[in-house]
Amino acid sequence: MDFRYTTEQEMYRQAIREWLTKNLEPRARAIDEAEAGIPTDITEGMAELGMFGVTIPEEYGGMPLPDEERLIYAMITVHEIARADLSMSTPVYTLLTIGWSYIVNRYGTEELKQELLPAVAAGKAFAGINTTEPGGGSDLAAITTIAPWSEEKQAYIMNGEKAYVSGPKECEKWGPPSGHCTLVKTDPEQSYKGFTFIWVPAHLPGISYTTYKDMGRMGLSTGGWIYKDVELPKKYVLGEEGKGFYVNMDGFNAARVLVAAACLGGAEKGLEISAEYTAQRKTFGKPLGKWEGISFEMVDDWMQLDMLKLNLLRGAWMIGQEHTNPGQFGRKEINKVISTCKCLAPTLCHDIARHGMIYHGAFGYTKDTPLEMLLRGVMSYEVGAEGGLMIMRGIIARDEWGETHNPFKD
Amino acid sequence: MDIVVCVKTNPDLEMVRVKDRVAQTEGVPYKIGDLEKNALEAAVALREAGAAAKVTALCLAEGNRKAAEDIKTALAMGADEAVVVDDPALADPDEAAVAAALAAAVKKIGACDLLLFGEGSSDNYTGQVGARVAELLGLPQIGYARKVEAADGAVRCERSMDDMIETVEAPLPAAVTVVSEINEPRIPGLMQIMKAKSKPLQVWSLADLGLEAPAPVREIVSNLAKEQDRKHIVFEGTAAEQADAFVDALTREGVLGR
Numbered sequence: 201m202d203f204r205y206t207t208e209q210e211m212y213r214q215a216i217r218e219w220l221t222k223n224l225e226p227r228a229r230a231i232d233e234a235e236a237g238i239p240t241d242i243t244e245g246m247a248e249l250g251m252f253g254v255t256i257p258e259e260y261g262g263m264p265l266p267d268e269e270r271l272i273y274a275m276i277t278v279h280e281i282a283r284a285d286l287s288m289s290t291p292v293y294t295l296l297t298i299g300w301s302y303i304v305n306r307y308g309t310e311e312l313k314q315e316l317l318p319a320v321a322a323g324k325a326f327a328g329i330n331t332t333e334p335g336g337g338s339d340l341a342a343i344t345t346i347a348p349w350s351e352e353k354q355a356y357i358m359n360g361e362k363a364y365v366s367g368p369k370e371c372e373k374w375g376p377p378s379g380h381c382t383l384v385k386t387d388p389e390q391s392y393k394g395f396t397f398i399w400v401p402a403h404l405p406g407i408s409y410t411t412y413k414d415m416g417r418m419g420l421s422t423g424g425w426i427y428k429d430v431e432l433p434k435k436y437v438l439g440e441e442g443k444g445f446y447v448n449m450d451g452f453n454a455a456r457v458l459v460a461a462a463c464l465g466g467a468e469k470g471l472e473i474s475a476e477y478t479a480q481r482k483t484f485g486k487p488l489g490k491w492e493g494i495s496f497e498m499v500d501d502w503m504q505l506d507m508l509k510l511n512l513l514r515g516a517w518m519i520g521q522e523h524t525n526p527g528q529f530g531r532k533e534i535n536k537v538i539s540t541c542k543c544l545a546p547t548l549c550h551d552i553a554r555h556g557m558i559y560h561g562a563f564g565y566t567k568d569t570p571l572e573m574l575l576r577g578v579m580s581y582e583v584g585a586e587g588g589l590m591i592m593r594g595i596i597a598r599d600e601w602g603e604t605h606n607p608f609k610d
Numbered sequence: 611m612d613i614v615v616c617v618k619t620n621p622d623l624e625m626v627r628v629k630d631r632v633a634q635t636e637g638v639p640y641k642i643g644d645l646e647k648n649a650l651e652a653a654v655a656l657r658e659a660g661a662a663a664k665v666t667a668l669c670l671a672e673g674n675r676k677a678a679e680d681i682k683t684a685l686a687m688g689a690d691e692a693v694v695v696d697d698p699a700l701a702d703p704d705e706a707a708v709a710a711a712l713a714a715a716v717k718k719i720g721a722c723d724l725l726l727f728g729e730g731s732s733d734n735y736t737g738q739v740g741a742r743v744a745e746l747l748g749l750p751q752i753g754y755a756r757k758v759e760a761a762d763g764a765v766r767c768e769r770s771m772d773d774m775i776e777t778v779e780a781p782l783p784a785a786v787t788v789v790s791e792i793n794e795p796r797i798p799g800l801m802q803i804m805k806a807k808s809k810p811l812q813v814w815s816l817a818d819l820g821l822e823a824p825a826p827v828r829e830i831v832s833n834l835a836k837e838q839d840r841k842h843i844v845f846e847g848t849a850a851e852q853a854d855a856f857v858d859a860l861t862r863e864g865v866l867g868r
Contacts (some may be wrong), residue, residue: 207679207682208682208803208804208806208807211682211683211686211798211803211806212800212803214641214683215686215797215798215799215800215803218797219797248799249797249799249800250799250800250801251800253800254800263800263801263804264801264804265800265804273800
């Protein structure tokens, strides 16, 4: 058992931290305020260091990494980006793109992988997730977007509406092959068995979008899609037709690792900002950090952060092991570890940002510290996104205690 | 032309805390020094420009138990091979012992037309090692290099002096110590980091170099910086009088009117 990063993982972490501290951190505030997306020179620099290729095999333009370590490299990537861009714009952009590429690589057809993955690895495409509908996101079984197969067109014909989806403007910026992994009903008569998980390129005829005005992570757009008779050929199916729910859930576990990594990266940096300020700022003749009302709260946050970082590493490791050598861990075991991280990390990050603002006093309420930006950004992962916090609790209740505690079934 | 770059790893200065004016280095991770990264970048750039065939990174562990791991950053930055000299007798060596071990290692490496160093290390910055190794190997040495070119059996350097730039040339083989203006060291990407795994890396002891444990020739009396304090001068009178007195004081100190 070894809880340390490998030499290569640590070298990669140090290298990207150096680059991100120099190139991304000074521009995070501007990215948040401009609301114009992640600057292209930033995504180009990230691609050059290999950040968009961590989940993609070398044959599709990705990095030559052991498959069981890919999610750990992705976790390191997102954690470090989140430290540099506390608005959460760049970390979320990246975690969606590399997280859902991981699933495309695992479940996609050869044709789709060749179409999409080289562009993602080169930093020239956006990949996202598209499940929520205007009627809700947590109750996935209730979704209504349909895509029955048409023999005549030799395609699934998709009609419906999706909502609160990250990346519509990013798809427009990059053009094909950008798009989203999307959950649809290919057999509208069936319940879970009627679902198929399918790649939907954003540029296909019949697709249009609207955008929303968010409270945070302003460098990444959020919007809704409208689909009218969109033709999706078979090559875009992820996994098998009718098994979309399970493929989607597998994808969520990988994505939740990266969501938690973004929250913990932001939390770690937020706590460092507070530590630095409370060491310097003096009240009543001594530094703020000497007041136990402050330092003990910081310790409480630090302890949770330290435990969650370790648990997340364990979760990323479990998924990597299971994907490369199936049968080592049950789905429930993985679900519980990942749901724990996804449930606790956003709230911890929020608490650390809020505590830090209070230590800073009125200064903390200004935009001269990045803490308010962190607080606004991380709230996107408290309200939902890759599974709301109550859904995470429901998963743990179900998978730990069984049907007597399963809130998803009466 | 083959290049050997002497690369020192130092405690990460950003993580060193100071207690009673003494640097606390226990438990602090090591990393390659900033100027050594400049020297590495210069060597790799020469190879990429076709002026050199091979770049070897040479590191004396000097108490860094993970030197053989940390030197992989030099391989990721583009060095072709790495050699680490790691010996308990060299855990805290003086500059004479460092130079003797490096000179012996360069001889053992064999092919070395250009020997590059950072001008000084990030931690102690004595600036002695480059010159000492050059002397032991009988090589011409150029210091404070801010530009290095090599062609036709010679190395030509621009030297960064206080108020002028001097261009000098020396026949190869030669030793050159570089300053930070020479370049911006590259940050290795993940592809380079993974490729570094398969590059040759050797670890030698003093016995491998035919050397015995060195007898220290250095005695450190104190390496603390001189304590500084403010002068606590208070100017009085009208604003104009205070300003005049302030300018006079700065002039007397040599801050103004030089």
